[in-house]
Amino acid sequence: MHSCKKAILLFTSISWLPVSKHMTSSPPAKKACIEMKIGTHNGSFHCDEVLACFLLKQLPTYKDAEIIRTRDQKVLDTCDIVVDVGGIFDPSKNRYDHHQKTFTETMKSLLPTKKWTTKLSSAGLVYCHFGKDIVASILEKLLTDPITETIFDKVYEHFVEEIDAIDNGVNQFDGEPRYQITTTLSNRVRNLNPNWNEENADEMVCFLKAMRVVGEEFMDRVLYYKKAWLPARQLVVDAIEKRKETDPSGEIMVLSSGGCPWRDHLFDIEQEQNISPPIKFVIYADSNGNWRVQCVPVRIGSFENRLSLLSEWQGVRDDALSKLSGIPGCIFVHASGFIGGNKTFEGAMEMARKTMKDRDSKAS
Template sequence: MISLLTRGIRRVFLTELIVPRQILKMSASGDGTSVHRKVIGTHSGTFHCDEALACFMLKKLPEYANAEIVRSRDPAVLDPCDIVVDVGGEYNPSKHRYDHHQRSFSETMNSVRPEKPWQTKLSSAGLVYLHFGERVIKQLMGEPADQTKVDAIYDKVYENFMEEIDAIDNGVNQYDGEPRYIISTNVSSRVKHINPDWNETADDMDERFQKAMALVGSEFVDKVTFYSNSWWPARELVEDALNSRFEAHESGEIVVLNAGGCPWKEHLYALEKDLAIETPIKYVLYTDQAGKWRVQCVSVSSHSFQNRLSLPEKWRGLRNEELSRLADIPNCIFVHASGFIGGNETREGALCMATKALVMNKT
């Protein structure tokens, strides 16, 4: 899977993204006969991140892979198109019309799919993602994908990439009040700057739109790649550790990860809920970059510095032989002064530290 992703889905070929404005709906097949060639319609003039990404995603689907992209505001040009995004004043999935500018439009991910929590008004990119996103993700993954994995990646990509584009395009503020500083390097801003300046004459708008598609498309692909190749394997690792937690310790409150460097916190909190774990995990064991073992306390929440159960106060700030002697555990390396993490030369030693801490803190 990883070889397919790294060789394939990161490639963005500019030449395939957009074609001249003339609609040529018939093209020659291999045997010389004429076949229907699909057409994607969007508006001409100044472009934005949402329709650039909408077109990019559609081009990743087999039925639109060879489609032409026509940029126009003329209904006579747009009406024959197989699919139209960000123009036309109509949202009608049965006709493949995906505009969000009409006064009557107020759809969100939640309003169309009530099982989804997001309530930001959708842009054309969000609409295309809503209706085609799962298929696009499967195409980019390039393999028969487990639906649970696809569903999880779909949600993460919307939450951490797509929703931002929807919000910016629709003028939805991220928060109330005045910002302390301005962020002008998000992908929507960078796409905007591909347009010509106000005092610049440009006759290469189609080529510029091509660049916009490539820019936002490559970042979309990067997100899918990350969640498929890194985030999901980490989740599987944490889930395996949780399912075998009673093998690590009879309390079920100590988890041992089989690989170091895994970003485990987000997954731990989520999986505790998904797996209905009644007794919260207190300590997580894993190897560091030097191959030594760490025992880390689980905080009360992902954004908190307060631990569910800190390492014993009398261990804190001690190192090596002094710590080993006081704790009566061989091969200790350290315990942080705040008590949130400690280290040992061996897995057995780290597990012993966690086990003793569990007992000492509960007595």
């Protein structure tokens, strides 16, 4: 595996973000920044305190802080802020542990306007209290800007909550899983710990390497929502508004840019506008100038579709598919029925329409 002892890291602290004029709620500095200390536990590290430390070092107060890894309470008492150790959650004292039996906090309990009820880890605690400042700085937006609020929520739901749940042992679903997922960020951080039989490994070097990995993913996620996800919303709004021009059923929408992230926006807008019937198919041009017809899933992350392309088409290609379907220009239908292709827009539309017609005939 890795050898942290031999790892060469060309940094001594992670402080990538500029101080933002928009930051208003960072904890007050007690000393000069260079003397600040962030305390966390030593021994095996986990994704939650690694992310918590990274986030703190994006704040002006802790930008140049030293990270102290120890379980010695006397040493922790000298730290300006402590995460994931110490048995205390008290924001007024800058103590953010979640391991004590009395701890039950969630995003919803601390921020009542939020919906998430997953028990917080040290990552979630730090994000809950300081994350909006950090997001505003990255976005170069005011704390009160609706975009800051939107992306703060999305980053929690699609990044931080997973880390909270894994660290607290919250199952993603009931029952036995069909397969194991071992490539999550939490697992990758765990694998950066020194091996059990690796002598004289430098734990701090490993911890800083983990901070680099976690920090890069956090930054990438926030910037993705800023640069790619948010601009896609208007494309989805336009497509939904024109859906009945596309097809009288209102169940097919055509995207002007097929590569845009449409799922989150589609579900949000359908709920906001109380759209009925829900949209079943999204049509868009692919990078080769052909057309795709993609099924809308029943929920984000699900492999089940609201309406799959016809089962007899699934796994069939090219001329065989065109002959079977009676639609010229067919290219493929995926074996699971969630997506298909045609050489023309009209052909892709007909694939969606025939699927809906088959559904309607079976329902009548």
